[in-house]
Every structure is written in structure tokens, then in C-alpha cells.
Amino acid sequence: MEKLLEVNDLHVTFSTYGGTVKAVRGVDFEIHQGETLAIVGESGCGKSVTANAIMKLIPDPPGKITKGTITFKNKALTSLSEKQMRSVRGVDISMIFQDPMTALNPTLTIGTQLIEGVREHQKLSAGQAKAKALEMLQLVGIPNPIERLKQYPHQFSGGMRQRIVIAMALICEPELLIADEPTTALDVTIQAQILELFEKIQAATKVAIILITHDLGVVAKIADRIAVMYAGKIIEVGSKREIFYQAQHPYTKGLLNSVPRLDVKGEKLKPIDGSPPDLFSPPQGCPFTARCPLAMEVCDKVYPNTTDKSKSHKVNCWMQDKRAQQLLKLTAIK
Amino acid sequence: MLRYILKRLLIMLVTLWIIVTLTFILMVTIPGSPFNSERGTNEVVQANLEAHYNLDETYIVQYFLYLKSIVTLDFGPSIKQPSQTVNDMLMRGFPISFELGIITIIVAVLSGVTLGIFAALKHNQIIDYLAMGFAVLGISIPNFVLATLLIQQLAVNIELFPVARWLSPAHMILPITALATGPMAIIARLTRSTMLEVLTQDYIKMARAKGLSPWKIVIKHALKNALMPVVTIMGTLLAGILTGTFVIEKIFAVPGMGKYFVESINQRDYPVIMGTTVFYSAFLIIMLFLVDIAYGLLDPRIKLHKKGGK
Numbered sequence: 046m047e048k049l050l051e052v053n054d055l056h057v058t059f060s061t062y063g064g065t066v067k068a069v070r071g072v073d074f075e076i077h078q079g080e081t082l083a084i085v086g087e088s089g090c091g092k093s094v095t096a097n098a099i100m101k102l103i104p105d106p107p108g109k110i111t112k113g114t115i116t117f118k119n120k121a122l123t124s125l126s127e128k129q130m131r132s133v134r135g136v137d138i139s140m141i142f143q144d145p146m147t148a149l150n151p152t153l154t155i156g157t158q159l160i161e162g163v164r165e166h167q168k169l170s171a172g173q174a175k176a177k178a179l180e181m182l183q184l185v186g187i188p189n190p191i192e193r194l195k196q197y198p199h200q201f202s203g204g205m206r207q208r209i210v211i212a213m214a215l216i217c218e219p220e221l222l223i224a225d226e227p228t229t230a231l232d233v234t235i236q237a238q239i240l241e242l243f244e245k246i247q248a249a250t251k252v253a254i255i256l257i258t259h260d261l262g263v264v265a266k267i268a269d270r271i272a273v274m275y276a277g278k279i280i281e282v283g284s285k286r287e288i289f290y291q292a293q294h295p296y297t298k299g300l301l302n303s304v305p306r307l308d309v310k311g312e313k314l315k316p317i318d319g320s321p322p323d324l325f326s327p328p329q330g331c332p333f334t335a336r337c338p339l340a341m342e343v344c345d346k347v348y349p350n351t352t353d354k355s356k357s358h359k360v361n362c363w364m365q366d367k368r369a370q371q372l373l374k375l376t377a378i379k
Numbered sequence: 380m381l382r383y384i385l386k387r388l389l390i391m392l393v394t395l396w397i398i399v400t401l402t403f404i405l406m407v408t409i410p411g412s413p414f415n416s417e418r419g420t421n422e423v424v425q426a427n428l429e430a431h432y433n434l435d436e437t438y439i440v441q442y443f444l445y446l447k448s449i450v451t452l453d454f455g456p457s458i459k460q461p462s463q464t465v466n467d468m469l470m471r472g473f474p475i476s477f478e479l480g481i482i483t484i485i486v487a488v489l490s491g492v493t494l495g496i497f498a499a500l501k502h503n504q505i506i507d508y509l510a511m512g513f514a515v516l517g518i519s520i521p522n523f524v525l526a527t528l529l530i531q532q533l534a535v536n537i538e539l540f541p542v543a544r545w546l547s548p549a550h551m552i553l554p555i556t557a558l559a560t561g562p563m564a565i566i567a568r569l570t571r572s573t574m575l576e577v578l579t580q581d582y583i584k585m586a587r588a589k590g591l592s593p594w595k596i597v598i599k600h601a602l603k604n605a606l607m608p609v610v611t612i613m614g615t616l617l618a619g620i621l622t623g624t625f626v627i628e629k630i631f632a633v634p635g636m637g638k639y640f641v642e643s644i645n646q647r648d649y650p651v652i653m654g655t656t657v658f659y660s661a662f663l664i665i666m667l668f669l670v671d672i673a674y675g676l677l678d679p680r681i682k683l684h685k686k687g688g689k
Contacts, residue, residue, distance in 0.1 A: 102587055134590035142588075147581040152603045152678055161599070162589040197679040213589070 046077035049253050050099070050138075050221055055113035057091070057098050060106060064325045068094045070277035071113070078220065081247065081254045083264040083285075085300070086274035089321060092257045095274070096223045099255075100140050101130050117221070136166050139214035143226040145206035149198035155209050156194035163216050181212040184249065185242060204235035208242065215246065223255045228263055240266050261304050265289065270357065273297045276321050276332035283358035293352075293360040296333045331363065339364055387671075391664045398660045399449060399653070403442055406652060413458040413647045432458060432649075445653055454654035459646050465654035468639050473658070475545055476624050476635030483555050483620055487562035492609065494563070495570025496597065499605075502575060510567060517564025522623050526557035526630045543632040554631040558623050562616045566609055574605040603677060610674050614667045621663060 057069040069091040076082045084092050097103045098110055101122065115122040117137060125133065134140075142148045150158060159178040163169055169177065175194070182190035185208040198206060207227065214222055224243070228236040243254060244267055258264060264271055265285070272282040273294065281294040292298050299317040306312060319336035322328055331337070334344040344363050352365035363369050414428050429435045433444055448454050454465035498510040520528075534542040534553065541550050577583065578601055586596045625637035636655060643651035675681050 100588055102584060131590045131592065134588055136590060140588040142581050142585060144581060148585045150582040150586070150600050150604070151680060153600070154679075161591065161595075165589065165591055165595075199680050210585070213585070 046079065048075050049078050049118060051075040051116045052095070052099070053114045053116070055095065055098060055115065056111045057094050057103060057108060058111050059108045066324050067327055068277055068324060069098065070327060072274070072277070072279050074272050074279060074282060076221070076253050076255060079247065079251045079253055080269045081256060081267055083256045083258060083268035083271045084274055085258060085261065085264055085271060087259055087321065089324075090274045091277040092274055093225050096140065096225050096255065096257050099223060100134060100138060101125075102140070132166065135162050135214075135219065136217045137219055138221045138223065139217070139219040140223040140225065141210050141214045141227055144230045145203055145210050146230065148210050149206055151198055154195055154197055155201070159194070159209070159213055159216060162213060166217050177216060181216050182209070184215070184246065185209070185212045187212070203231055204238060207231060207235075207239055211242065211246070215250065215252065218250065219252060221253045221255065223257070225257045226259070227256070228260065229258070236263070243267055261301065273300065276327060277324060278332065278361070280333070280362070281360040283354070287355065287358040291354070291358070293354060293365055294362045295337045295339050295364070331361070341369070387668055391668060394664055395657070395660055399446070399657060402653065402656045403445055406649060407438055407441075409647070411647050413649065448650070448653070449657055454650045457648055457651050459648045459651075465650050468651065469636065469654060469658055472634065472636035472639055475633060476628065476637060479551070479554060479558070479624055479628070479633060479635060480620055482551065483558045483562070484617065486555055487559040487566060487616070487620075488609075490559070491563040491566025492570050492606070494567040496574060496602070498567065498571040499574035499578065500597070511571070514564040514567045517560045518568070520560070522557050522561055523626050523630060525560055526554070526627055529553045529557055530630070543630075545631070545633040554627050554633060558620060558627045561623070562620060565612065565616065569609055569612065570605060573608050574601060577601045577604045580604075607674070607678055610670060610677060613670045617666050617670070618663055621659065
């Protein structure tokens with residue numbers, strides 16, 4: 046599979062009156078054609094900022110990409126002008142947002158909102174654009190598309206609106222779709238439908254998906270690979286199997302353990318104690334040290350290097366360092 | 380839609396009737412009559428005059444005579460200038476007042492909205508501060524002060540514009556500026572604040588994610604939503620501009636309806652008072668009705684009627 050998007054050492058900061066928030070602090074990942082990468086992590090860990098940075102939709106000021114490169118098919122997005130970036134948005138990379146109730150303009154018909162995207166980027170007549178919009182509505186499973194085109198967002202339910210938002214994002218046939226918490230604002234039953242829709246669309250269009258979520262259930266359903274983010278860094282990345290069954294980072298383990306289980310009766314929830322560090326002045330070492338049950342002295346001082354557990358599985362944790370492993374053996378002997 | 384309009388028309392008639400009744404009560408409670416000037420009139424003559432104008436009848440009869448004149452749209456001749464009928468005065472004055480009012484509204488809305496958009500887009504930059512400083516001045520300076528200031532500076536001192544009267548486009552500039560500045564400032568401030576709010580909405584981000592150009596986003600996606608509160612206050616602004624025309628017409632010697640309106644009250648010229656009041660009220664009520672219709676057109680979520688409408 047060909048590499049579609051590569052993010053290297055991405056840093057994003059926000060200047061506020063209270064100081065500079067280092068929201069993303071050196072994120073690396075890549076995504077291949079047609080695959081689904083899930084970025085998981087708790088609120089405020091920089092998932093959405095990373096997504097917005099790829100689209101260069103971070104409000105500047107106060108936000109700024111201070112370092113790093115984002116490459117889409119040999120095109121360095123980070124060095125494109127705003128005008129050049131406009132021909133990437135919606136065409137090469139599309140994005141959908143968390144809340145479908147607010148992502149649609151209440152004063153325009155959904156037909157208008159669907160069509161304006163294609164007509165901006167492709168030389169289509171009004172009739173052709175409308176045909177395309179109908180095709181997209183059918184793909185995302187909206188009944189009576191011809192009638193529905195003339196309706197306004199308030200005439201649709203939440204799930205239907207998210208389908209329309211997805212149709213809007215896919216109408217120019219992008220190769221990458223960034224979905225920023227696409228199911229968080231929806232009912233559980235609707236969530237399942239939308240996830241199935243993602244699978245169906247991926248089978249039909251071969252679009253790659255970056256799925257941003259904090260819901261491990263969603264991840265388990267549709268992700269191929271998973272990147273776990275914590276305090277502005279990716280701390281572990283691997284295939285779905287590797288992350289769910291062989292998680293190495295204590296944070297990933299804590300995250301998996303905190304998911305409530307249906308099969309064990311009377312068990313209490315196991316949250317990770319403590320809260321993430323303040324990103325105004327992030328710690329120089331591993332940001333998870335303060336909450337980590339296995340923390341060592343070195344964790345607080347120096348950020349751990351990346352350890353390759355397999356070709357796809359990478360983790361940043363001192364426990365995985367060879368020296369730490371030897372130390373563990375020594376203590377075991379004693 | 381038709382049902383809604385019919386219903387509104389009925390309500391408008393009731394409103395008008397209440398205004399007419401209140402005006403009548405005010406009119407008969409103000410001391411004095413058209414015929415008791417300082418010089419005094421011969422009692423017989425006065426009685427004859429009052430009989431001629433039905434002023435010797437009971438208030439109830441007078442009230443119904445007024446209602447009749449309104450329903451037939453014939454207000455009769457002015458008492459003070461018997462050679463002119465009230466309808467003549469209205470027909471002569473109204474086109475001029477209308478011209479002044481309409482141009483003022485157009486100028487105020489266009490410049491106010493433009494100023495507001497630029498201030499919002501250049502939020503916390505020089506343009507924003509300048510526009511808002513200008514708006515604060517516009518709101519705080521009453522139009523009659525601005526009018527006299529404009530006359531003194533631009534008409535008397537540097538003789539750029541004519542001092543008064545209503546003869547050519549050049550004559551219109553000063554009165555319209557004086558009248559439009561206040562409403563423009565209010566509209567600019569309102570547009571700016573709603574625009575700032577709208578620009579942070581998800582659908583604006585969505586529009587950007589589609590790769591639309593910034594201007595398309597502002598005009599197509601933001602402006603329509605940002606204009607909603609502006610349309611809401613249009614009713615109040617219209618009333619303000621309408622009453623503003625009385626003063627401005629007086630200052631610039633514009634021969635509009637304001638002159639008749641103000642003078643008729645001073646002179647207790649009952650038919651003219653009634654005629655101008657009914658006319659102004661009817662005009663304002665119709666404008667407010669149009670504003671409501673415009674509101675429904677801008678925002679599809681607002682339904683003007685209960686049934687149908689898909």
C-alpha cells in the first residue's frame with residue numbers, strides 16, 4: 046500500500062493571555078491508501094488539533110504550526126499558501142465534525158450546501174452537480190433524495206444530518222477523510238449505523254480515514270491501526286490487534302482497563318487516577334509519569350525513545366528500553 | 380401564507396383603529412381649539428365656525444365623523460388653510476418624505492452592514508477600532524446636532540453643499556447623512572457582534588473545510604445568519620428614522636410631511652392631525668409587516684404560518 050499522508054514532528058501552539066499552550070508536541074504518523082487509522086486519547090490531548098493542523102484549519106491567531114511537516118502524496122501541505130490549500134481541502138482531504146447539529150448552515154438547503162463544494166472545485170453544470178449530489182445522498186442512505194435536496198437542516202434528524210455531512214465531505218471524491226469524533230454527539234443506535242456507513246463507503250470508494258475518537262468501542266469496530274495520544278504526543282501506535290491484546294504503554298493499558306465490561310459482574314470502573322499535565326508548561330520527561338504506576342526516576346527527567354516492538358508496533362516508554370529491561374531482570378534475580 | 384397575510388392585515392386594521400382612537404382622545408383633551416387664538420374671536424363667529432366643522436357636536440358624534448373620514452379616505456379640507464385638503468397636503472409632502480426616508484434606510488443598512496462585516500473580519504485590528512469608534516460617535520450624537528454641525532462646516536464654512544431645501548441630489552446629501560448616521564452606527568455594531576459569533580460556528584469551519592473562498596464563506600454562509608438580528612431591529616430603526624424626518628425636514632427646510640404634522644398639532648388643525656397620524660401609522664405598520672415577512676424569508680426555521688410549507 047502506498048503512503049498517502051505523512052506527519053513529521055508536528056508542533057502546534059496556541060498563544061493565549063495566560064501563556065502559550067503547547068497542544069501538539071512532536072507528532073509523527075503516516076496513513077496508507079484505503080486504511081483506517083484511529084487516533085485515541087482523552088479530552089485535551091491534541092487529537093482534534095492534529096486533525097485541524099492537517100487541514101490547516103487552525104485559527105491563526107492564536108494557533109500556529111511552529112514546527113514539522115505534513116506531506117500528502119509528495120506535496121508538503123505545510124508550505125502551501127492559503128489559496129493553494131483551498132484546492133486541497135474538500136478535494137484531496139475532507140473533514141467531518143463532531144456535531145452534525147451545528148455543522149450544517151441552518152439558512153441554506155442541503156442541496157445548496159452539497160453542490161457548492163463540487164462546483165467550487167470541478168467544472169460542472171448545475172444539472173451535473175445536482176446529479177452528483179443525488180448520487181452521494183443515495184450512497185449515504187438518505188431516502189427520497191430528490192425531495193430531500195430542497196429541505197433545510199432542521200428538517201432532518203441528527204443521524205440523517207451526519208449522513209449529509211459525510212456526503213458533503215465525500216462529494217469531490219477525496220482520498221483522505223478526517224473524521225473528528227463523528228459519532229460522539231449521536232445516540233448509540235445511530236452511532237452503529239454511522240460506523241457501518243463508514244465501512245460501506247470505504248469499501249465503495251477506497252478512501253483512507255483518520256478517525257479521531259475517545260471511544261474505544263468505535264475504534265474496535267472499524268480501525269485498522271491505532272495511535273494513542275497523550276499530552277500532545279503519540280505514545281503508542283500499532284495495529285488494532287497489537288494495541289488491544291499487546292498494549293505496552295501503561296497509559297494504553299490504563300485506557301483499555303477503564304472500559305466498562307459487560308462480562309464481569311459487579312466490577313467497579315477502573316479509571317486512571319490523576320489528570321493530564323498542564324500543557325502551558327509540559328514536563329520535559331514522559332508526561333504520564335505523575336499518573337504511572339511503574340514510573341521510574343528517569344521517566345520524569347528524559348522523554349523515552351521510540352522502541353519498535355514489531356514492524357507496525359511502536360511505543361515510547363522507558364519500561365521498553367533495553368536498559369530498563371535488564372534492570373527488571375536484576376530485580377527479579379534479587 | 381395567504382391566511383397568515385390576511386390575519387396580519389386584520390390585526391393591522393385593529394392596531395390602526397386603536398391609534399386613531401387614542402389620537403382622537405388626545406386631540407380633544409388638549410386644551411384649545413383651532414379658533415381660539417390670542418386675539419379672540421367674536422362668540423357668534425366662533426359658534427358658526429364650530430358648527431361648520433361639526434365641533435359643536437358631542438364627542439361621540441365627532442368621533443364617528445372622524446372614523447367615517449378615515450374609512451372613506453377623505454379627511455376634508457384643512458381648517459387653517461381651507462384652500463387645501465388634507466389629501467393634497469399628504470400627496471405633496473409624502474413623496475418627498477418617502478424619498479428622504481427610503482434613501483436614508485438604504486444608506487444606513489448598506490454602510491452599516493459593510494462596516495460591521497469589515498470590523499468583524501479585522502477583529503481587534505485598526506479597522507475594527509476605527510469602525511467601532513465611529514459607531515460610538517454615530518450613536519451618541521443626536522441627529523439634530525449632527526445636522527447643524529454639517530450645515531455649519533460643510534455648507535456655510537466651505538460651501539461644499541447647499542445649506543437647505545430639497546432640489547437636487549446635492550441637496551439630499553447633508554440631510555441623509557444627518558439622518559442615517561445613527562441607524563448606521565447601530566446596524567454596524569450589531570452586524571459586527573453577530574458576525575463575530577457566526578464566524579466561530581461549525582458550519583463556517585465546515586465551509587472552510589470544503590475549500591470555499593473566504594468571500595464566498597462570508598457572503599453566502601455568514602452574512603445571512605448575521606443579518607437576522609439586524610432585520611429584527613429594523614422595525615425600531617424605521618420608527619426612529621420616520622420620527623427623525625420631522626426634525627431633519629425642519630432643519631433643512633425640506634417640504635415633506637413632517638412640517639404639516641408638527642404645525643397641525645400647534646395649530647389644533649384637527650383634520651390634518653388625524654390625516655397625518657393615520658398616514659404615518661399605516662405606513663409604519665405596513666413596514667413592520669414587511670420586516671416580519673423578510674425575517675421568514677431569511678430564516679427557513681421561522682414559519683409564518685402553522686400548516687403546510689414544505
